[in-house]
Amino acid sequence: xxxxxxxxxxxxxxxxxxxxxxxxxxxxxxxxxxxxxxxxxxxxxxxxxxxxxxxxxxxxxxxxxxxxxxxxxxxxxxxxxxxxxxxxxxxxxxxxxxxxxxxxxxxxxxxx
Amino acid sequence: xxxxxxxxxxxxxxxxxxxxxxxxxxxxxxxxxxxxxxxxxxxxxxxxxxxxxxxxxxxxxxxxxxxxxxxxxxxxxxxxxxxxxxxxxxxxxxxxxxxxxxxxxxxxx
Numbered sequence: 300x301x302x303x304x305x306x307x308x309x310x311x312x313x314x315x316x317x318x319x320x321x322x323x324x325x326x327x328x329x330x331x332x333x334x335x336x337x338x339x340x341x342x343x344x345x346x347x348x349x350x351x352x353x354x355x356x357x358x359x360x361x362x363x364x365x366x367x368x369x370x371x372x373x374x375x376x377x378x379x380x381x382x383x384x385x386x387x388x389x390x391x392x393x394x395x396x397x398x399x400x401x402x403x404x405x406x407x408x409x410x411x
Numbered sequence: 412x413x414x415x416x417x418x419x420x421x422x423x424x425x426x427x428x429x430x431x432x433x434x435x436x437x438x439x440x441x442x443x444x445x446x447x448x449x450x451x452x453x454x455x456x457x458x459x460x461x462x463x464x465x466x467x468x469x470x471x472x473x474x475x476x477x478x479x480x481x482x483x484x485x486x487x488x489x490x491x492x493x494x495x496x497x498x499x500x501x502x503x504x505x506x507x508x509x510x511x512x513x514x515x516x517x518x519x520x
Contacts, residue, residue, distance in 0.1 A: 303454075332507070341415075341498055341510030342455070355506050389454050391508075398443055400508060402454035 301326065303392050303403035311409045312380050320375040320406045324392030330354075331373040332400060333365060334389040342389055348373055377408075385410045413438045413503045417511035424489055424518050432484040432514045434499030444482050445508060446475050447498040455498055489518045 304323045312318050324331050330349045334342035344357035348367035362378045371392075377384055387407050391400035416435045424430055436444065443462055447455035459468040461477040468475045472493065474485040484497055496515045500508040 330506075334508075339512070341500070341512050342508070344507035344509070347506050357507060398502070399445075399457055399460055401457055402447075404452075404454045407452075 303390055303401055305388075305390050305403040305406050307406060308404070309407045309409075311411065313411050314380055314382060316380050316410075317376065317378045318380060318408060320377075320388050320390075320408070322373045322375070322390030322392075322403060324371050324373070324390075325394075325401050328392035328394045328401075329371050330393040330395070331367060331371065332391045332393070333373070333375045334391065334402075335359075336387040336389055336405070338386075345375070380410045382410050384408065413501055413509040415499055415501055415509055415511035417497075417499050417514050419514060420512065421515045422517070424486075424516070426490055426518055426520050427488045429485070429487045429489070431486070432497055432499075432516070434482040434484070434511060435480060436482070436499075436501045437480075438501045438503040438509075440504045442502045442504070444477055445500045445502070446482070446484055447500065449496045449498055449513070458497075486516070489516075491518045491520050494518045 306321045332347040333345040336342040346356040347354045351367045364376045367373045387405040389405045390403045393400045414437045418433045446458040449455045459475040464479045496513040498513045500510040
């Protein structure tokens, strides 16, 4: 049983560019959340998707947007990249029967 | 606003030397308190969920406890493979998890 998978593993971009990160949830899970983790910090909630709709959003600008597909996979898009967007981006999935979020290995984004 | 504070920031133990990590929290209507383990360059790995004061959960050398204001992660006779960053998170009235900064544990052989 595959867990939460994220791609790509690493990504290097320059300021002003746009990036798309991808996430496949754990089998049987229908809810996907995205978190940003800066070095030495705990993960910070970006947003959550359920039934292809954004259910909740954290304190992040509109440059951060997302999408959920009918197969429950999800994308995180970041426009107009800033140096401060460099971080580990984590995807977490959850099923409807248990209130536990399981995390993927993350995508390490470096903005130069 | 929900908040989580973890202490200490870093902890260095000798193999077999038991200790505890602290997680203090403020939350509106606790739905759950979560402990995760994170190895360098990897995503957080779920350890425990606690839902109400007085609850305890155990797994191998780890035991998590919960009061109305804090949670403790007790590590008994740790081994070098227990070295990792331990993250505490709370879930209040919303779906999001609010994390602390973590405690980096190093266990020396």
